[in-house]
Amino acid sequence: MTAPPDLPGDSPVGCDAAAGLMQPTGMDDDDLAPPAAERAPRCPVCASPATGAVCEACRATLALPWGMCPSQLRGRAPGEPTAAALIDRWDGVWRLPRRAVVGRGPSDGPLDVLHGDVARTHALLELSGAGWRLTDLGSRTGTWIEQRRVAGATALPPVARVRIGTLELFFLAAAPSAGRAAPATALEADEITTPFAIDEPHLGAASTPLLVEAASGWGRLSLGAHGVQVPSCQLALLQLLAQRWHDDHATEPAQRGFVAIDRVLAEIPWEATQATRTNLKQLVRRTRQTLAALDVDERLEGRRGDGGAYRLRGGLRLEP
Numbered sequence: 001m002t003a004p005p006d007l008p009g010d011s012p013v014g015c016d017a018a019a020g021l022m023q024p025t026g027m028d029d030d031d032l033a034p035p036a037a038e039r040a041p042r043c044p045v046c047a048s049p050a051t052g053a054v055c056e057a058c059r060a061t062l063a064l065p066w067g068m069c070p071s072q073l074r075g076r077a078p079g080e081p082t083a084a085a086l087i088d089r090w091d092g093v094w095r096l097p098r099r100a101v102v103g104r105g106p107s108d109g110p111l112d113v114l115h116g117d118v119a120r121t122h123a124l125l126e127l128s129g130a131g132w133r134l135t136d137l138g139s140r141t142g143t144w145i146e147q148r149r150v151a152g153a154t155a156l157p158p159v160a161r162v163r164i165g166t167l168e169l170f171f172l173a174a175a176p177s178a179g180r181a182a183p184a185t186a187l188e189a190d191e192i193t194t195p196f197a198i199d200e201p202h203l204g205a206a207s208t209p210l211l212v213e214a215a216s217g218w219g220r221l222s223l224g225a226h227g228v229q230v231p232s233c234q235l236a237l238l239q240l241l242a243q244r245w246h247d248d249h250a251t252e253p254a255q256r257g258f259v260a261i262d263r264v265l266a267e268i269p270w271e272a273t274q275a276t277r278t279n280l281k282q283l284v285r286r287t288r289q290t291l292a293a294l295d296v297d298e299r300l301e302g303r304r305g306d307g308g309a310y311r312l313r314g315g316l317r318l319e320p
């Protein structure tokens with residue numbers, strides 16, 4: 001369901017090649033073509049030449065929650081998009097419908113922010129006759145336009161820095177339709193441990209979120225005052241399963257969240273070059289012991305048939 005909405009090459013509109021094709025034939029190019037400097041796309045925030053929707057220097061000023069990576073931003077391209085979009089730190093362009101709820105989700109909306117600082121339904125962006133408005137939907141961490149905290153429906157300028165909890169984005173009422181960079185870069189194996197939130201935060205009898213702190217090669221899993229250190233393989237397994245649980249939110253409960261064993265073998269950054277099903281069994285056993293040490297056992301379930309599969313029932317709620 002990840003939809004980096006507008007990858008380069010999706011639409012030729014606005015690129016140099018398309019502009020050339022659209023010129024009338026038989027006329028002198030010099031009369032029609034504007035100077036190259038005017039043709040170059042400009043950053044709507046600082047007006048310097050930009051290759052993306054917003055220039056890299058401006059995007060670098062966007063604040064991010066602790067440990068956030070591009071894969072924590074997910075969404076669905078709207079059926080009837082407007083010209084407006086939210087631009088993230090990685091130049092992802094999240095095109096908005098006329099009424100867009102942004103939150104942790106999961107939702108069918110244009111942007112879910114998988115982070116504990118963001119409420120399930122956090123903020124509403126809405127286009128009316130008077131233009132775009134932004135409303136906070138009662139979040140704990142707040143919604144901001146520039147430096148101002150938003151309560152009721154507040155008018156959005158055509159270009160604005162918007163903050164959803166601790167995540168900053170640029171709002172563009174008229175976002176360019178081309179010339180943007182890919183929103184997500186491939187993650188290094190060490191970064192796979194980045195936390196994210198899912199839709200069922202309660203684990204076991206405890207209502208305290210299970211926390212994951214990640215570092216290179218290992219991490220720490222904690223529930224309330226209890227904590228254990230775990231190697232990155234276990235964190236990678238938990239994240240893989242938690243992410244599938246999140247992605248499968250529309251699947252019936254009995255089937256939800258299973259990842260085939262072959263897929264797990266391919267996705268985990270094993271230390272051995274040729275990981276086997278036996279390696280995975282051992283990893284699952286060790287991970288179950290880790291969860292049992294936190295009194296959240298019986299969460300990592302196996303399933304026979306079709307080569308076997310695992311899931312993490314209830315997923316994980318991960319916070320910085």
Ligand SMILES: [Zn+2]
Nearest residue numbers: 043046055058
């Ligand atoms: Zn700029």
